[in-house]
Amino acid sequence: MNERSSKRRTKVLASREVVFASALQAFAELGFHGASMRDIANRAGMSLSNLYNHAPSKSDLLVELLKTANYNHLSETEWAVSAAGPKAVDRLEMATRAYVNYILQHPLEALVAHTELRYLDNDARKRLVIARDRLEAIFENIVQEGVRAGEFHTPYPDDVARNLLSMCAGIAEWYRPDGPMTRDQIAEQFAHYAVRLVEQH
Numbered sequence: 424m425n426e427r428s429s430k431r432r433t434k435v436l437a438s439r440e441v442v443f444a445s446a447l448q449a450f451a452e453l454g455f456h457g458a459s460m461r462d463i464a465n466r467a468g469m470s471l472s473n474l475y476n477h478a479p480s481k482s483d484l485l486v487e488l489l490k491t492a493n494y495n496h497l498s499e500t501e502w503a504v505s506a507a508g509p510k511a512v513d514r515l516e517m518a519t520r521a522y523v524n525y526i527l528q529h530p531l532e533a534l535v536a537h538t539e540l541r542y543l544d545n546d547a548r549k550r551l552v553i554a555r556d557r558l559e560a561i562f563e564n565i566v567q568e569g570v571r572a573g574e575f576h577t578p579y580p581d582d583v584a585r586n587l588l589s590m591c592a593g594i595a596e597w598y599r600p601d602g603p604m605t606r607d608q609i610a611e612q613f614a615h616y617a618v619r620l621v622e623q624h
Contacts, residue, residue, distance in 0.1 A: 441467045442477045446484040451531040455485060455539040485539060486547050492532040493554035496525045500561060511569030515621065516614040518561055519587070523613045526594050527606040533595035559584050566621055575621035583620050590616065 445466035449458035460481060464474040478484045503521030507514040526533040540548065562584035569575035577583055591613055598609070 438467075438469070438473075439477055442469075442474060443484065443488055446478075446481075447488055447531050447535060450485060450488075450535045450539055455481065455535075455542040482543060482547055485535070485543060486550055488532065489536050489540065489551050490554070492529065492536055493551060493558075495529075496522070497554045497558050499525050500558060504561060504565070511565055511572055511574045512618060512621075515562070515565045515569065515617050518565060519591070519614045519617040520610040522558070522588070523591055523594060523610040524606060526591065527598060527609060530595055530598055530600075533592070537592045537595050559588060562587060569621060577620065577622045580621075587617055587620055 442463070446458075446463045449462050449466055452458075453462065458481065460474060461471055463481075463484070464471045467474065478487070500518055500521045503517045504514050507517035540551065543551075563581075566575060566577070566580050566583045570577070570580045594609065594613075604612070
């Protein structure tokens, strides 16, 4: 690749990052239906026709945003679990902290994922649920292992993961960086909630 081609590629990648950052802001502030491609183009500082060179539709932008966010969320949670000890309670706490920390570090992505996914058609949603299902499976497996090992005593092991992740996802709707609690305090609080849900003794 010659220098001119390299510079052109760098410029295209930079423009793509601006497009997706602008789309994320628009979806978070205006909602999927409220935001238009023109809104996104204006935020990105480019013409509408140039925006269409990067993405043919709002749905494509939202899918790409959420797909990247979901897999990054999954990766960080998997890493945290792999670094935890063998006890189910330790793995549950680590998984919950990682899950919550990702939401706190990427609040716009988390908010859009929590509130705007329902506006995509079935085919688009199918492209996104793989990572989400794998995330839920991490928590389901930890809970089941904890129950089998006698660490957890919840009578509702099949419901814990879904309820816990729903509770965590709601953080995106109320979290403010200038709020009274730090990120670490919030993550620790939700790790405590997780342990209470499984009735660890």
